[in-house]
Amino acid sequence: MSPTPVHVLITGAAGQIGYALAPQVCRGAMLGADVPIVLHLLDIPPAEASLKGVAMELTDAAYPLLKGIVATVDVDEACKGVDIAVMVGGFPRGPGMERKEVMSKNVAIYKGQASALETHANAGCKVVVVANPANTNALILSNYAPKIPKENVTCLTRLDHNRALGQVSEKTGAPVSEVKNVIIWGNHSSTQYPDVNHGEVSGMPIRSAIGDDAYLDGEFVKTVQQRGAAIIAARKLSSALSAASSVCDHVRDWVNGTAPGTWTSMGVVSPGGDDAYGIEEGLMYSFPVTCANGRWSIVPGLKIDDRSRGLMDATAAELKEEKAMAEELIAAM
Ligand SMILES: NC(=O)c1ccc[n+]([C@@H]2O[C@H](COP(=O)([O-])OP(=O)(O)OC[C@H]3O[C@@H](n4cnc5c(N)ncnc54)[C@H](O)[C@@H]3O)[C@@H](O)[C@H]2O)c1
Numbered sequence: 001m002s003p004t005p006v007h008v009l010i011t012g013a014a015g016q017i018g019y020a021l022a023p024q025v026c027r028g029a030m031l032g033a034d035v036p037i038v039l040h041l042l043d044i045p046p047a048e049a050s051l052k053g054v055a056m057e058l059t060d061a062a063y064p065l066l067k068g069i070v071a072t073v074d075v076d077e078a079c080k081g082v083d084i085a086v087m088v089g090g091f092p093r094g095p096g097m098e099r100k101e102v103m104s105k106n107v108a109i110y111k112g113q114a115s116a117l118e119t120h121a122n123a124g125c126k127v128v129v130v131a132n133p134a135n136t137n138a139l140i141l142s143n144y145a146p147k148i149p150k151e152n153v154t155c156l157t158r159l160d161h162n163r164a165l166g167q168v169s170e171k172t173g174a175p176v177s178e179v180k181n182v183i184i185w186g187n188h189s190s191t192q193y194p195d196v197n198h199g200e201v202s203g204m205p206i207r208s209a210i211g212d213d214a215y216l217d218g219e220f221v222k223t224v225q226q227r228g229a230a231i232i233a234a235r236k237l238s239s240a241l242s243a244a245s246s247v248c249d250h251v252r253d254w255v256n257g258t259a260p261g262t263w264t265s266m267g268v269v270s271p272g273g274d275d276a277y278g279i280e281e282g283l284m285y286s287f288p289v290t291c292a293n294g295r296w297s298i299v300p301g302l303k304i305d306d307r308s309r310g311l312m313d314a315t316a317a318e319l320k321e322e323k324a325m326a327e328e329l330i331a332a333m
């Protein structure tokens with residue numbers, strides 16, 4: 001077991017995702033079964049009692065990997081010495097709402113928490129923003145924490161990526177472990193583009209294995225795009241266990257590296273130019289990435305057909321709109 005505990009922050013820790021995520025982190029699902037953890041749990045004063053309850057349960061679970069808990073409503077205390085920051089704190093949308101409708105509440109949170117992270121987190125802290133609108137919240141955090149390297153601020157599109165894997169598995173009957181290299185391009189929203197053109201199932205191209213382009217270009221895309229809303233309609237609550245599991249996948253691959261010949265999808269700040277498939281520099285956009293030595297790299301040289309180009313640009317356009325909306329909200333604060 002490595003001697004030095006990794007300090008993992010979960011904001012919104014008294015909420016649904018926090019409650020699903022904390023045990024997975026303490027069991028090693030994020031960083032490995034031999035990596036000790038100190039959990040930093042942050043919520044707001046109205047949830048303080050509930051947060052204390054979560055901390056009590058984590059103690060009661062007697063996790064061997066859990067070496068300490070910092071449960072607090074003080075954002076500065078929560079961020080002190082943090083190595084991995086999972087930003088879940090924020091307000092979920094309800095049935096019939098678009099994710100960007102919670103923007104006004106969540107944008108203010110991310111502006112505020114950016115400076116606490118920048119001031120108190122460890123150098124090299126890796127950040128993944130979960131709270132919606134995830135891409136735009138991450139961009140705001142990055143903009144207001146200029147000392148945190150831009151490549152260290154990401155947003156969660158791994159849940160969408162995993163949803164796409166799951167749909168291909170269901171459609172083909174192949175185990176999900178035999179499905180790989182799907183792509184989520186763009187915004188974690190209904191404009192996201194789930195792309196199977198470079199993916200494989202049991203070693204075969206997905207398009208050949210399924211042999212139904214109308215399904216892959218229609219129902220498959222819609223199902224992945226709308227899955228969040230479908231879960232809210234079914235649960236009357238937004239996704240939690242699948243989001244928590246995907247957060248662990250996102251961070252594990254980022255820290256420990258993606259498997260050879262496999263990529264994942266992460267929302268990252270576009271470097272612009274051809275290496276970013278022409279996506280405007282500075283947009284927080286989901287790309288196919290491989291990870292090694294704690295760094296992500298956008299998968300180069302994928303052939304993009306006209307249909308894909310149109311869908312990639314449409315989700316980029318939404319991200320530009322959200323960015324402008326967020327800037328207006330912040331200017332008015
Ligand atoms: N990106 C994704 O794939 C994905 C998936 C699922 C949910 N989400 C989003 O994650 C967020 C959390 O979802 P949830 O189901 O856990 O919601 P929830 O309402 O159950 O929990 C949110 C928690 O955040 C806390 N909070 C609010 N403001 C805060 C602040 N300033 N600092 C710290 N904590 C704060 C609340 O008190 C609450 O405990 C929502 O925005 C939801 O839309 C994103």
Ligand SMILES: O=C(O)C[C@H](O)C(=O)O
Binds near residue numbers: 093132159231238239
């Ligand atoms: O859809 C939501 O609002 C929650 C989350 O973004 C999801 O995709 O499940």
